[in-house]
Amino acid sequence: MADAPPDKDDKTPRTARGERTRRALLSAAAQEFGEKGFHEGSISGITRRAGCALGSFYTYFASKDDIFRALVNDMSGQVRDYVSPRIAAARDGVEAERIGLLSFLEFARAHKEIYRIIDEAEFVDQAAYRAHYENTAARMTVRLSKAAERGEIAPDVEEVHAWAIMGMNVFLGLRYGVWDDSRPAEEIARIANTLIERGIGRR
Amino acid sequence: MADAPPDKDDKTPRTARGERTRRALLSAAAQEFGEKGFHEGSISGITRRAGCALGSFYTYFASKDDIFRALVNDMSGQVRDYVSPRIAAARDGVEAERIGLLSFLEFARAHKEIYRIIDEAEFVDQAAYRAHYENTAARMTVRLSKAAERGEIAPDVEEVHAWAIMGMNVFLGLRYGVWDDSRPAEEIARIANTLIERGIGRR
Known part of the structure; x- marks a missing residue:
């Protein structure tokens, strides 16, 4: 699509101000x-929170489904x-996974709505849901x-390891990021990283 | 509640036939x-599939929310x-985790609807959703x-390891159980179990 002519339905902002509104x-x-x-959320609720007119909404998004899809992709990118x-x-591949979980826990604690939004995509926009996890797993596999x-x-690491580690991170983020953030994120990341580094088999 | 008198709203079946209908x-x-x-599912759709009258439904369940909650608890128990x-x-604690994932993959392949149902509980019945994962993690911790x-x-294994392993299993079940079951379940379980047993740190 990179070479396609500009779409007349294209809602991409063309100015910095437009980008701020979006x-x-x-x-x-x-x-x-x-x-x-x-289901309970509404376009008027969104424009009220954003302090902008309904017309502005339709400048950038076609519908409630459209902004939801854009939001899932945006949070995935964030x-x-x-x-x-x-x-x-x-420093190395094992530390990368510790830092990956640590920073994900930090992000989840600061954006506790992320689970509700991405998880609801499973029902509202299955393609966006799969894309989020498949893209994340693909990056981890590389x-x-x-x-x-x-x-x-x-x-012998491969895709299975990426999905396993991603699943660990998602559930640790839910349990120790969103539901209860009383334990230090560093502690959770260190314990999980020991499992990744050395496993839990008898030493 | 164990010592409470029988509830007149109690809808527990009293006969084997009632249990079969439920x-x-x-x-x-x-x-x-x-x-x-x-949201799209309906009580009339359920009774049609079950081949039973609407009155029978209300003998056992109070509402659509009620049967959904019962279903989440039932699938969790299954x-x-x-x-x-x-x-x-x-034979031992490491093999227990391999068999745990293997049998979960088998179950997910045979009951592909389980993810949609339990995941939707996050939005329909948050308490049932949390109970499913908290109970599973508690059993794993023990x-x-x-x-x-x-x-x-x-x-030094603890709750964090249980949530980590549960998260691995949930995502491996989604990826290699529900979305694509072309790889043998035994292979996925073996690879994940090596991660649990020995980690992926340099040997």
């Missing part, structure tokens, strides 16, 4: 859907953009493979 | 909600009843602690 609408949608869920640069600073090539982790 | 309604509800989701006896036959006491796994 972002304000996405933030408002995160609050609205995070609190009320997709997690990636928060976690990826932190992981890039890791990261693990490169660490294996550098000799930092076992040579 | 079970038929739960199976029909699993199909109905699994295909249509909670997984436990499928997995637990298989785990009990394991299992890991006993294996540690027997010296089969690391002595």
Whole structure:
């Protein structure tokens, strides 16, 4: 689609001000859907929270489904953009996974609505739901493979390990990020990382 | 509540025939909600699938919410009843986790609607959703602690390990059980179990 002519239905903002309005609408949608869920949430609730007119909404989004899909993709990108640069600073492949979980826990604690939004996509927009997890797992598989090539982790890592580690992170984020954040994130990340590094088999 | 007098709203079946009808309604509800989701699913759709009258429905359930809650608890119990006896036959604590994942993958492949139902509880009945995962994690924590006491796994296992392993299993079940079951369940369980046993740190 990169070479396609501009779509007359294209709602991409063309100015910095437009981009700010679109972002304000996405933030408002995160609050609205995070609190009320997709079915109870409404476009008027979103524009009220964003402090903008209904007409502005339709400048950037075609419908409630459309902004929900955009929100899922946006939150998926926000997690990636928060976690990826932190992981890039890791010493090796095992530490990368500790930092990956630690920064994901930090993100989940600061954006507790993320679970409700991404999980509800399973029912509202299955393609966006699958894309979020498949893209995350694909990035992790590449990261693990490169660490294996550098000799930092076992040579036989593959997609199964990525899905396993992603699943760990998602459930630890739910339990120790969203439901109860009383234990230090560093402690949770360290314990899980020991499992990844050495397993729990008898030493 | 164990000592409370019988509740006149108690809808527990008193006969074997009543128990069969209740079970038929739960199976029909699993199909109905699994295909249509909670919002689109209906009581009349459930009774049609179960081949029973609307009056029978209200003999056993008070509402659509009520049968949904009962279904989540029932599916949670079905997984436990499928997995637990298989785990009990394991040689040690590490093998118990391999068999736990293997039997969960088998269950998910045979009951692909389980994810849609339990995941939708996050929106329809948050208490039932939390109970499912908290009960599962509590059982795993006890299992890991006993294996540690027997010296089969690391002595410092705790709740965090249970949530980590449960998260692995849930995501591996989604990816290799529900979305794509082309790889043998034994292979997935073996790879994940190596991660649990020895980790993926450089050997």
